Amino acid sequence: MGYVRGLRCRECGAEYPATRLTVCDACFGPLEVRYEIEAVKEAFTRGALAHRPRDLWRYAELLPVADEASRVDLQAGFTPLRRAENLARALGLRNLWVKDDTVNPTYSFKDRPVAVAIAKAREWGLPAVGCASTGNLAAATAAAAAKAHLPCYVFASAHLEPTKLLLPRLYGATVVPVCGTYDDANRVALITADRHGWGFVNINLRPYYAEGSKTLLFETWEQLGFELPDAVVVPMGSGLLLTSVDKGIQELDALGQVEDGHTRIIGSQPEGCAPIVRGFESPDGRPRPVKRPASIAESLAIGDPASGFEAIQIMRRTGGFADAPLDAEILEGQRLLARTEGVFAEPAGGTTVATLKRAVEDGRIGRDERVVLLVTGNGLKTPAVWNGVLPALTPVAPDPAAVDRFLGGA
Amino acid sequence: MRLVLASPIATATRGEREISLEFEGTLDQLFTEVTKRYGNGFRTRIYDGQGTLRRFVNVYVNGEDARYLKGLETPVPRDATVDLLPAIAGG
Numbered sequence: 385m386g387y388v389r390g391l392r393c394r395e396c397g398a399e400y401p402a403t404r405l406t407v408c409d410a411c412f413g414p415l416e417v418r419y420e421i422e423a424v425k426e427a428f429t430r431g432a433l434a435h436r437p438r439d440l441w442r443y444a445e446l447l448p449v450a451d452e453a454s455r456v457d458l459q460a461g462f463t464p465l466r467r468a469e470n471l472a473r474a475l476g477l478r479n480l481w482v483k484d485d486t487v488n489p490t491y492s493f494k495d496r497p498v499a500v501a502i503a504k505a506r507e508w509g510l511p512a513v514g515c516a517s518t519g520n521l522a523a524a525t526a527a528a529a530a531k532a533h534l535p536c537y538v539f540a541s542a543h544l545e546p547t548k549l550l551l552p553r554l555y556g557a558t559v560v561p562v563c564g565t566y567d568d569a570n571r572v573a574l575i576t577a578d579r580h581g582w583g584f585v586n587i588n589l590r591p592y593y594a595e596g597s598k599t600l601l602f603e604t605w606e607q608l609g610f611e612l613p614d615a616v617v618v619p620m621g622s623g624l625l626l627t628s629v630d631k632g633i634q635e636l637d638a639l640g641q642v643e644d645g646h647t648r649i650i651g652s653q654p655e656g657c658a659p660i661v662r663g664f665e666s667p668d669g670r671p672r673p674v675k676r677p678a679s680i681a682e683s684l685a686i687g688d689p690a691s692g693f694e695a696i697q698i699m700r701r702t703g704g705f706a707d708a709p710l711d712a713e714i715l716e717g718q719r720l721l722a723r724t725e726g727v728f729a730e731p732a733g734g735t736t737v738a739t740l741k742r743a744v745e746d747g748r749i750g751r752d753e754r755v756v757l758l759v760t761g762n763g764l765k766t767p768a769v770w771n772g773v774l775p776a777l778t779p780v781a782p783d784p785a786a787v788d789r790f791l792g793g794a
Numbered sequence: 795m796r797l798v799l800a801s802p803i804a805t806a807t808r809g810e811r812e813i814s815l816e817f818e819g820t821l822d823q824l825f826t827e828v829t830k831r832y833g834n835g836f837r838t839r840i841y842d843g844q845g846t847l848r849r850f851v852n853v854y855v856n857g858e859d860a861r862y863l864k865g866l867e868t869p870v871p872r873d874a875t876v877d878l879l880p881a882i883a884g885g
Binding site for chain 2: 408414570571
């Protein structure tokens with residue numbers, strides 16, 4: 385199938401053909417897609433990329449979908465890489481960019497992995513799709529399923545923000561609101577998908593799903609003029625985005641597309657749910673599961689992160705680090721990003737901004753480093769976090785004198 | 795009690811994904827019982843060489859992750875449901 389060589393276990397190295405395996409058959413470790421790199425080299429050239437469509441399929445050689453007809457065309461990807469001069473100045477950096485995935489079709493980066501997973505579900509003729517979600521994945525899966533004419537089942541915590549439960553229903557999915565946390569929803573979703581033979585994008589389609597997230601890194605590389613940044617700040621829920629960013633870098637390197645330099649990968653979680661950060665700080669490098677996540681950054685509220693151990697290893701290997709700002713810092717990060725760059729991110733975006741702010745202040749990130757912030761979800765999905773933060777607006781009479789009084793005599 | 799297994803683990807129980815057992819004891823004792831029924835392949839499938847559960851295996855007793863309880867010493871009541879699942883969470 386195309387350029388795919390097969391699947392390999394990231395834990396024990398066992399290799400398999402690229403079939404519907406969920407986890408390693410030997411150790412249950414996570415599987416990753418491997419490519420025929422020499423063949424990819426022939427086709428994946430800078431010249432060829434210049435003439436391709438501006439969506440994630442422009443990197444088709446490094447995506448595990450051979451059959452073009454199975455793709456769902458929501459045109460996810462190729463989002464702006466914004467030069468963030470104002471935010472850079474506010475933080476004391478010289479070179480900062482914001483990779484703005486708030487503008488994807490369903491307003492988060494999840495449209496990328498879902499595009500690949502739904503294509504696989506169609507390739508394999510699965511009867512239905514779904515996911516367990518902290519919010520963003522729900523909308524992405526439901527929208528792609530709608531376009532693909534597939535029934536969709538979304539499992540989420542019943543306590544999730546209303547907007548995030550509303551969107552998948554509008555796209556036509558069946559939402560299963562589970563009493564409990566994301567991890568509870570994930571457990572029952574896993575069993576349900578297993579029983580019915582459904583394709584759950586982040587569960588039994590996970591090895592393929594993970595590949596879509598790499599395109600964030602490929603785009604960053606291309607938009608920086610085929611260069612990688614010195615540091616990239618990544619929000620972490622399960623840790624899978626961070627491992628995918630690393631895989632993207634490794635693949636570009638294997639293709640001979642990375643001339644020099646070295647990218648530090650930095651992970652960010654909210655203090656109220658920081659199992660990976662706490663693991664990074666521990667000598668054994670094992671995530672510290674959180675039973676009851678408590679943070680406004682709900683999209684990152686995964687207490688038992690499946691890719692946490694690998695994410696920790698990657699941050700250590702690349703000379704990166706992990707940090708967990710407080711909710712107040714996260715809100716301030718959201719506000720700073722909005723006021724300096726005109727980008728309204730959800731709290732996950734505020735989390736990366738807050739982590740960067742801390743790191744510049746204490747010197748973990750140098751002022752001359754070229755930094756990319758991954759901003760992965762749109763603030764309009766989580767308006768409730770602002771309740772009571774800004775003062776209430778007092779209505780003004782439609783009268784110029786009243787306006788002057790309102791403006792403080794200006 | 796009822797033992798629920800996801801497909802990747804059920805290869806060690808001859809494909810059976812739901813097993814009813816007359817049992818009361820600890821998780822470790824439960825898995826010894828299941829091993830008696832299905833052979834040592836079950837034990838090697840979920841335990842590592844040190845006698846602890848493999849890192850990518852999650853166990854839940856009545857929906858509670860055993861790591862938050864007493865691990866393999868967690869009591870399994872007569873009417874419990876135990877889920878044995880590969881660790882996959884989140885996107």
